Amino acid sequence: MNKSSEREVRWGIIGVGNVCEVKSAPAMNLLENSKLVAVMRRSEEKVRDYAKRHQIPKWYTDAEKLINDPEVNAIYIATPPKPHAELTKLAAKSGKPIYVEKPMARTFQECIEMMEICKTYKSPLFVAYYRRALPHFVKIKELIEKGVIGEIRTVHIDLKQELVSDIIANVSENWRVNPEIAGGGYFYDLASHQMDLMDFLLGRIVDANGFSTNQAGKYEAEDLVAGIFKFQSGVIGTGNWCFTTGKCAKIDQTIIYGSKGYIKFETFGKGEFELFTDEQGHQHFEFDLPKHIQFNLIENIVNTILGKSEAISTGESAARANWVLEKIVK
Missing domain, CATH: 3.40.50.720 (NAD(P)-binding Rossmann-like Domain)
Known part of the structure; x- marks a missing residue:
C-alpha cells in the first residue's frame, strides 16, 4: 500500500x-x-x-x-x-x-x-x-533502558496453571493442546507471549535449551517445561511452566533482576507491576488497559x-x- x-x-x-x-x-x-x-x-x-x-x-x-x-x-x-x-x-x-x-x-x-x-x-x-504496545510493558521497557534497576543480571519466568475439568472433558475440541494444530500445547499458546515480551524488553535471545514432558497424560501436548535462555547482551534467563498444578499453586510471575533493583510483573494479569530499587524501595505502577486488548x-x-x-x-x-x-x- x-x-x-x-x-x-x-x-x-x-x-x-x-x-x-x-x-x-x-x-x-x-x-x-x-x-x-x-x-x-x-x-x-x-x-x-x-x-x-x-x-x-x-x-x-x-x-x-x-x-x-x-x-x-x-x-x-x-x-x-x-x-x-x-x-x-x-x-x-x-x-x-x-x-x-x-x-x-x-x-x-x-x-x-x-x-x-x-x-x-x-x-x-x-x-x-x-x-509490546500495552502501557505497563512500555513503561517497564522505559525503566530498564533508563537504568533504573541498573545493569540487567538475570530474569526468571514462573507460570503455573491448574488442570481444570473443562480441559479434560473437551480435549478433543481444544486446539490449544493439539500439536498438529497449535505446534505444541499451552506452552506454545502462552509462553510465546512471554518469550516475545523478553525480546521486546531485553533484546534478542541467541541461545536456548530445556526439557519438556507430558507429566499428567491428559492430552497429547507437553504440560511441563523448564528452560534456560541467553540474550545477545549476555544476560541469562530461566523459566518454568506447568499446566497441571492445583488451584492453590497458580502463579504468573516474571522477575527481571538488575544490579540496583528488580521489576516484578504478571504477563496475563492487570496493567500493573512492582518496582524495587536500593535507593527508593518499593513502587507500584498501575495503568488502564484498553477494552479491546x-x-x-x-x-x-x-x-x-x-x-x-x-x-x-x-x-x-x-x-x-x-x-x-x-x-x-x-
Missing part, C-alpha cells in the same frame, strides 16, 4: 472466532482511517451471525474470495496456527498487508516460509504480540501501513519467539 495519511485501511478477517469478539476486531472500527469491511469463516451460519452482530457489510466462506475482494486492502488471519502459513502464502500474493494471530506459526520453518513469500510479494507482515497494537499497524509510524511487532520479531519455543521444547 502506498504511504499516505489520507488513505483508509479496510480490513478483511479470515477466521472470526472468539478472539474477534472483543480482543481484536472491534478495534478496527474504532481507529481513525481504519474500517472492518469483510469477514470470512467456513461455516456460513457462524460467519453470517458474526457479520450481523458486528454490522460488517460483507461475509465469505472462502478465504481466497475475501483476499481478492478489491475493497479489502489489509488482511487479518485470526485462525488457530495450523493454517497460518498456507493462508499467509495465499494472501501475500495480493501484496496486501497481513496481520497474523500469535503464535505466528506451528514451527520456526513455517515462519521462515511466511517471511520469504511476504518479502517476495512486498506484503508487510505483522503478528499479534500486542503486549489489541487496540494499541492495531493502531500501530494502521499507522505503519499509512506511513505514520514504525511497526513494533513484525514477522521477523515474531519468528524469533517461535525459534526460542522450539529450542526449549525440542
